Amino acid sequence: MKKNKAESQKRRTALAARWCILAVSVLFLIAGAVKKEYLEVLQKAVRICLECIGIG
Amino acid sequence: MHRDRIKSAERKKKLSFQRICQLAFAVLINGYMAGFLKGKIFTGSSKAICVPVLNCYSCPGALGACPIGSLQAALGGPKRHFPFYVLGTIMLFGVVLGRVVCGLVCPFGLLQDLLYKIPIKKITVSKKIDRPMRYLKYLVLIALVLLPLFFAGQTGIAPPYFCKYICPAGTLGGGIPHLLANETLRKAAGVLFGWKTIVLVLILVFSVLIHRPFCRYLCPLGAFYSLFHRFSFYQMHLDKTLCINCKKCEHSCPMGVEVTKNINSPECIRCGKCKSVCPVHAISAGMKEKESKRTDE
Incomplete structure (x- = not known):
């Protein structure tokens, strides 16, 4: 009985953490979009990164 | 007997589902085929989107951005800021799918899976070695975040340490195709390219002997997803x-x-x-x- 209770509590905590992480990640994405960070990603990604390919 | 045969056939069918997913995503993520012929990279707006796997954005076929490369660019770049966009993207994939992306989406995972199929005697890594080695990828992840913060060059810009010294996906997907297509780059290749090629060859050789050694021991993105794995939907x-x-x-x-x-x-x-x-x-x-x-x- 006690084990079941503990397990159910554990499950509830994991579920809460899951939704919290989801909310935080969506907030981060929105913040990144507002700050136009995707343009920075684009700028980097449309040029050949010499370090990445082992040249620079 | 008949039942066993049916079960075995079913198993094969399910395994091929994984393979189909991996192949489909590999093509989808690296769908700019003209890039391989021209030796140029895709410059469309889809490159503003981070793909959920380790796939070099300097690969001629890449249609999206590599999250690890983007993370390092944000942390070590001239503007240095908290990488909301990149972190939000990988956290979202992590919390929804966990490491499903490693198993079904990652092209470098597919390559390792295929290499392991080569019929040769395999190595069984003992638990004593395997367990501590698995923490290596977390160290790589921490180093990746910390190094750019503390070891920047004179310009104040830190190089993408992981991409520069380790990433085998960058050497294979970006380095080799570019060097094959571009003579200037071929001439510029030096010690660093030699080092990266050695790392790549070692990982590929070990992939024949051990299942997914890069995913097990080195991949920082896998380490990141592992942190969210327990909480994933x-x-x-x-x-x-x-x-x-x-x-x-x-x-x-x-x-x-x-x-x-x-x-x-x-x-x-x-x-x-x-x-x-x-x-x-x-x-x-x-x-x-x-x-x-x-x-x-």
């Missing part, structure tokens, strides 16, 4: 009331997970092999939380 479930403890699941697991003890281990890439070999269908997977008979904690 997509979970594996083991019904212990059905389990007959035959351990077929554990023998078939490419990542060496102790399925009956911890089915949602951070090492699990959710490829579904354990599920497909289970003779009593005690293993299931999905987004839904199982309320009854769930004993996978």
Whole structure:
């Protein structure tokens, strides 16, 4: 009985953490979009990164 | 006998589902085929989007951005800021799918899977070595975040240390195709390219002998997803009331997970092999939380 209770509590905590992480990640994405960070990603990604390919 | 044959056929069918997913995503993520012929990279707006896997944005075929490269660019770039966009993207994939992306989406994972199929005597890494080695990827992840903060060049810009010195996907997907297509780059290749080629060759050779060594021990993105794995919406479930403890699941697991003890281990890439070999269908997977008979904690 006690084990079941503990397990159910554990499950509830994991579920809460899951939704919290989801909310935080969506907030981060929105913040990144507002700050136009995707343009920075684009700028980097449309040029050949010499370090990445082992040249620079 | 007949039943066994049917089961074996079913197993093959399910395995091929994984392979189809991997191939489809590899083509989808690297769909700019003209880039390979011209030796140029795609410059469309889709490159503002981070793909969920380690796929170099300097690969001529890449249609999206590499999250690890983008993370390093944000942390070590001239503007240095908290990488909301990149972190938000990988956290979102992590919390929804966990390491499913490693098992079904990653092109470098596919390559390792195919290499392991080469029929040669395999190495069984003893637990004493394997367990501590698995923490290496977390060290790589921490170093990747910390190094750019403390070791910047004179310009104040830190190089993408992981991409520069380790990333085998960059050498294979970006370096080799570019060097083949571009003479100037070929002439510029030096010690660094030699080093990266050695790293790549070593990882490929070990991939023939050990299943997914890069995913197990080095991949920082896999390490990142592992942190969210336990909380992800997509979970594996083991019904212990059905389990007959035959351990077929554990023998078939490419990542060496102790399925009956911890089915949602951070090492699990959710490829579904354990599920497909289970003779009593005690293993299931999905987004839904199982309320009854769930004993996978």
